[in-house]
Amino acid sequence: MRLSVKLFFGILLIAFMASGATGSYFYFQAKNALLDSIRQQLKATAKMASMLVDGDVLQQLTHPSQMTSPEYFAIQDLMGAIAQSNEEYLYAYTMRLENGQVRFIVDSPAHDDDGDGVFSDDELPEPLGALYPDPPEELIHGFVRPSSDQHPHHDQWGTTMSGYAPILNGSGQPIGLIGIDMSIDRVESKLASIRRAGLVSLGIALLVAVLMGWYFSRRIFQPLVAMQHALARVGEGDYSIQLDESGRDEIAASAKTYNAMARELQEKALMKASLGKVLNTRAMQHLLANRLKLGGEIYPVTVLVCDLRGFSRLSQKLPPKLLVGLLNDYFTVMVEIIQKHGGMVDKFVGDMVLAVFGHPVPLEEEQQAALKAAREMIARCDALNQELHLGHDLLLENSVGLDSGTVLAGNIGSPERMEYTVIGHAVNVAARVERLTRVLDVRLAVSTDFIAAHGDGHNLTNIGPRSLPGMDLTMEVYVEEKEKK
Numbered sequence: 001m002r003l004s005v006k007l008f009f010g011i012l013l014i015a016f017m018a019s020g021a022t023g024s025y026f027y028f029q030a031k032n033a034l035l036d037s038i039r040q041q042l043k044a045t046a047k048m049a050s051m052l053v054d055g056d057v058l059q060q061l062t063h064p065s066q067m068t069s070p071e072y073f074a075i076q077d078l079m080g081a082i083a084q085s086n087e088e089y090l091y092a093y094t095m096r097l098e099n100g101q102v103r104f105i106v107d108s109p110a111h112d113d114d115g116d117g118v119f120s121d122d123e124l125p126e127p128l129g130a131l132y133p134d135p136p137e138e139l140i141h142g143f144v145r146p147s148s149d150q151h152p153h154h155d156q157w158g159t160t161m162s163g164y165a166p167i168l169n170g171s172g173q174p175i176g177l178i179g180i181d182m183s184i185d186r187v188e189s190k191l192a193s194i195r196r197a198g199l200v201s202l203g204i205a206l207l208v209a210v211l212m213g214w215y216f217s218r219r220i221f222q223p224l225v226a227m228q229h230a231l232a233r234v235g236e237g238d239y240s241i242q243l244d245e246s247g248r249d250e251i252a253a254s255a256k257t258y259n260a261m262a263r264e265l266q267e268k269a270l271m272k273a274s275l276g277k278v279l280n281t282r283a284m285q286h287l288l289a290n291r292l293k294l295g296g297e298i299y300p301v302t303v304l305v306c307d308l309r310g311f312s313r314l315s316q317k318l319p320p321k322l323l324v325g326l327l328n329d330y331f332t333v334m335v336e337i338i339q340k341h342g343g344m345v346d347k348f349v350g351d352m353v354l355a356v357f358g359h360p361v362p363l364e365e366e367q368q369a370a371l372k373a374a375r376e377m378i379a380r381c382d383a384l385n386q387e388l389h390l391g392h393d394l395l396l397e398n399s400v401g402l403d404s405g406t407v408l409a410g411n412i413g414s415p416e417r418m419e420y421t422v423i424g425h426a427v428n429v430a431a432r433v434e435r436l437t438r439v440l441d442v443r444l445a446v447s448t449d450f451i452a453a454h455g456d457g458h459n460l461t462n463i464g465p466r467s468l469p470g471m472d473l474t475m476e477v478y479v480e481e482k483e484k485k
Contacts, residue, residue, distance in 0.1 A: 010228060015209030016202075023198040030194050034187060035161070039148040042163025042180055047146045049082050049092065050178045055169035058094060058176060061105055064128045075106040076125070083108050088182050090160060094167065095132060096176040097143050100319050102132040105176055139164055140322050142177040145389055152184050159184045166389070173391060223251040227258060239266035296410025301358040301422065302370040302402065302450065303430040304343065306334060306377055308351035309397045309438070317394060327351065329388065330396055333380050341373040342366070346421055354431075356422055359409055367404055367454035371446070374400040375480070378443050401434025402446040403427075404453040432468035433477065439469075440479055448476040 057071050066072055075094065082092040094105040107125035126132075134155075141147040142164025149162050160181040166174040230241040239262045243255035308330065315323055334353055335345055343357045355373075358366040381398045390396065405426030412419050429447050437445045446460060460478035467474045 010225070011212060012206070012209050015205055015212075019202050019205035019209075023202055027191075027194055027198055031191055034190060035151070038161050038182060038187065039150070039163070042161060042182060043146045043148045043165070044163075045082075045086075046142075046148075046163035046165035046178055046180050049180065050165040050167050052078060052082075053094065053167050053178060055167045055175050058105060058167060059169055061128060067128050072106060072128070076109050079106060079108045080111075082180065083111075086182075088186055090181040090183055091157070092178065092180050093126070094176055094178050095139075097140075097319075102135045102139065104128065104130045104132060137321050137325070138162075139177075139179065140319060141325060142166065142179065143174055144322065152187070157181070161187070174389075223255070227254065230258060230262075234262060234265065237269065239263070239269070296408055298406050299359045299409050299422075300404070300406050301356050301409075301426065302366045302404045302453070303407065303422070303426045304338070304353075304355040304357065304370050304374060305401045305427075305430040305434045306353045306355070306374070306398055307434055309399060311351040314394065314396075326388070326396075330381070330384060333384060334377055334398075337373050337376045337380060341369040341376075343370065343373055347419075354427070356407075359407075359422070367402075367450060370402055370450075371454065371458060374402060374444055397443075399434055399437040399443045400445075401430045401432070401437065402444075402450045403430040403433060404447070404450045405429065428471065429468065429473075429475075432471050432473075435469045436466060436477060437479070440466075440477075442479040442482060444480040446478050448478070451476075451478050 053075060058075060060066075061069075061072055061075075079092040079094070083089050091108045093107045095102050096105055104126040105128060110124050136149060136153050138147045138149050139162070143166055146163070146165040148164065149160075152159050152161055161184060162179050162181045164177050164179050167176045167178055169175045226243060230243055233239075233241050241262070242259050245252055245256045245259065314326070318326065331348070331353070338345055338353070338355045341357075342361070342363045343355045344359070344361070346354045346356050348354075355370075357363055357370045357373075363369060377400060378398060381396050385395050403426045405424070407422040407424035407426050409422045410420070412421050412423070426449075429449070433445045433447055437443060440463065444460075446454075446458075451458060451460070458478070459480075461481055462476060462478050464476060465474050466477040
């Protein structure tokens with residue numbers, strides 16, 4: 001096959017892939033926007049509907065024998081009214097979380113969805129106490145805060161998008177949730193229209209590609225084929241091919257640019273392949289920019305240790321899915337604060353966060369930055385309890401310890417699996433000072449070395465010499481006393 005013909009089909013294929021990728025991008029953007037709009041609508045409707053349900057009455061419905069009570073029928077009529085308030089809604093129902101299992105309380109009344117005049121099993125309301133198997137993660141979140149399905153969910157009643165919101169009793173405690181299911185048919189019809197438009201656009205792009213491919217395959221095929229081959233090898237990780245740079249035209253200039261790019265990509269690929277095993281993104285960027293020698297060096301830093309109290313209690317009270325989601329929300333906030341103040345998260349150990357200020361990126365006034373971060377982490381932890389509407393027995397409470405000193409920063413592990421981390425006396429002291437906060441009934445404690453490096457203006461209280469837990473060491477400790485109520 002002639003090279004010009006190969007180039008023709010190459011251009012045609014590239015155009016097809018580019019058009020397909022562009023069409024796919026806009027299709028998924030439109031799909032995500034549509035789904036997001038539906039999620040917000042369901043979440044808002046569920047939140048408003050939850051305010052219409054009498055939580056105290058719903059809390060008393062615990063046995064199937066109560067399905068004939070006036071209270072049950074009143075709530076069921078409300079569920080039916082909510083389901084019929086929008087032609088796209090299918091069902092509205094209430095559920096409770098009992099011993100880690102999701103069970104129905106009051107379901108929508110019977111409804112002839114297919115219009116055949118007969119109520120099938122899936123058109124009848126679920127009995128009070130009936131088990132709902134394999135609930136999605138968003139439904140579990142609905143017992144704590146308003147949520148909605150991220151993607152269409154399929155169960156025995158069909159494929160739907162659902163919104164959830166907690167139902168509160170008179171004391172403001174969540175006792176269940178209300179769920180609202182929406183038909184997925186509207187979403188599918190709109191997506192079908194988008195797909196049809198994308199196919200028409202793809203057809204036009206292919207027609208243009210045929211004409212352009214025919215023209216370029218006849219005029220300038222050989223240099224482009226060589227460059228296409230070289231770029232394909234680059235995509236596979238092979239940077240060894242160099243193009244002919246002779247000539248003064250645009251093709252020669254492109255070849256020179258490609259050769260320079262390939263050499264630079266090869267250097268960066270080798271460095272990133274090594275550093276990617278041991279560093280997070282920020283540390284890698286700093287080391288790439290400064291060519292810092294690896295292998296373990298001593299640095300003066302400030303170490304921050306933040307631990308979450310009562311984690312064992314939370315793990316016993318919450319289902320695993322809800323516990324993981326809660327921890328992810330908490331860690332997201334903590335990491336944002338550390339990075340905002342110039343620190344680097346070194347590692348997570350269970351529910352503990354170890355952060356370093358002053359390495360690998362030098363930081364002016366690292367002690368001041370670490371102290372500000374510690375105070376903000378405590379404040380944001382308390383604010384997170386209110387944002388997530390956590391009950392009294394589920395409140396998150398963290399505490400922070402700080403120390404300044406020298407650490408050994410370097411590679412720990414084996415040649416196959418390494419971790420870039422910090423170890424040393426300052427890390428141990430920061431961890432022990434944090435543990436001391438429980439004994440002192442405070443949330444923030446720092447070492448005397450930290451105060452010496454910080455200087456005046458810390459507004460912390462010197463409580464005198466203290467023995468650090470787990471260490472044969474006594475030092476003066478400074479704390480931030482709790483505000484008097």
